Amino acid sequence: MLVTLPKNVCEECRKREATLLCDFIVGHNIDLVGKGKVGITTCDKKLCEKCARKVNTRDYCKEHFQKLKYEVI
Ligand SMILES: [Zn+2]
Ligand SMILES: [Zn+2]
Numbered sequence: 307m308l309v310t311l312p313k314n315v316c317e318e319c320r321k322r323e324a325t326l327l328c329d330f331i332v333g334h335n336i337d338l339v340g341k342g343k344v345g346i347t348t349c350d351k352k353l354c355e356k357c358a359r360k361v362n363t364r365d366y367c368k369e370h371f372q373k374l375k376y377e378v379i
Contacts, residue, residue, distance in 0.1 A: 314352055315352070316352055316353055316354035316356075317352045317353065318351075318353060318354075318357040318367060319354060319356065319357055322354035322355075322356060322357075323354060324352035324353055324354050325353075325354060325355060326352075326353045326354070326355065326358045326365045327348070327349075327350045327351065327352060327353065327365070328348065328351040328353060328358070328365060328366050328370055329348050329349070329364035329365055329366060330349040330366050330367070330370035330374070331347070331348055332348060333346075333347045334347065335347055349366075349370055351367040351370075353365060359371040361374065
């Protein structure tokens with residue numbers, strides 16, 4: 307049987323195809339984008355729809371969803 311693996315494999319389950327990226331902001335890059343502009347760096351962990359935790363309109367990986375909870379409380 308031929309198994310075709312998805313091109314973007316979810317980094318959490320490593321089974322399903324990743325269609326989402328973690329939107330957790332891990333830092334700001336001021337210098338890289340140019341003067342006066344602030345670039346936002348997000349985690350960008352590849353996630354499938356089952357592994358991503360949706361908060362409002364953003365998606366988060368397991369690790370960052372936990373962090374988010376602590377920050378809110
Ligand atoms: Zn997954
Ligand atoms: Zn993340």
